[in-house]
Amino acid sequence: MERRVYIETYGCQMNEHDTERIFHLLEGSNYLETKDAKEADFILINTCSVREKPEHKVYSALGRYKWVKEKRGAIIGVAGCVAQQEGDKLLDRIPYLDMVIGTHAIPMIPQLLQKIEVSGERVCETSFDQDGKYLKAVLPERPLDKVKSYVTIMQGCDHFCSFCIVPYVRGREKSRSNEEIIEEVRHLAEMGVKEVCLLGQNVNGYGKGLEEEMSFSELLGRIHPIEGIERIRFTTSHPKDLSEKLIQSFTKLEKLCEHMHLPFQSGSDKVLKAMHRGYTKESYLEKIDRLKKICPSIALTADVIVGFPGEEEKDFEETLDLLQKVQFDDLFSFKYSPRKGTRAAQFEDKVEEKVKQERLSILQEIQKETTLRKNQELEGRVEEVLVEGSSKQRSQEVSGRTRSNKIVNFEGDLDLVGKLVPVRIVKAYAHSLRGEIVSD
Ligand code: SAM
């Protein structure tokens, strides 16, 4: 019997990718995706607890779907970081919840669903799997209707930045073997994928603990020749582990797109030390200079936190100075939110909410201008665009991305999807570019 599954996803690319894996897994158990929760037999909320906002959304989402349970008898589950962190407590708190799935338990979802269907029992699975079996790819059986795909190369983190919950909810760093990764990328290429984005909390730490020790840049070198794959990206890199070899890869590997997401978190050495980041503002800027020198067209993006405990006005100014010096193409900026169980949650010298908000607004205002200016620099230039599908705003248009990861909308047919086409940029906006295809 065919059934329907609805998944609501919060948080980062890791979670988005986990959701894709869950859909592929469930296809094998005759659960097909629905975009309408009202007709779902299984509703799963894939959660994130890295910051406060997405964490709170989980509880309101659960409240929203209570009636689907009452009316249709749908199975309701919670997966991801909140599930890992709260475990059984979630079942106690939410009487209509059937399933709690930790970050390492995704492959068990089909068998746990079956158990619930047969026995009506409520289940909670949050143990960490030491063998890394949870990282095994779920390979799609049919050609995919998308041109790009994530590929997890490692999970977890050993860095223990003092503000971050990830090592507690995703476990220690674990890399997948290069053979497994290559097999997955080959398979995706056969299914029509043209671009892969290699995922990990700290991809430049790839390879630790593997039987065949291998660095991240070596892994890139092995993926590069795979036929059918036209573009390679990766995220996220930790500035401390960004090696010269990886920087050099931008000149050696043609398919490697000129974009680096390199979170700096703060421009103040005092704050960086309290965050336990392992680099200084100066050493971060040196790596940025190397990147710009080796690859002048590189687009740079980063994450930053404002209002970390002890951050004074002069520390915040150091952050603004760093922004000024680097000129990021885009920035993901957050107010510090204390996470239970992390070291920083115990730190005194908390920054007032009002001050955090003010600093965030100042920073975002500055970045908005830089982003627009960086986009405007592309006006008149011809960029290679990988066409991904129809444009969100206008159905007669198509949309794709430049190598620097900027969205471009332009008039064109859907048969361009999956192709690399030259597009002249005619107008830049804050979040996208408008272009016209260069026909010859
Ligand atoms: N591994 C990446 C790194 O080291 O840069 C970051 C991964 S983390 C899941 C994504 C981003 O969330 C971080 O770069 C940081 O800016 C933000 N973040 C993490 N914990 C936070 C907290 N407690 N408060 C505010 N932002 C936080």
Ligand code: SF4
């Ligand atoms: Fe969190 Fe730091 Fe690990 Fe990134 S490197 S996931 S911020 S602990």
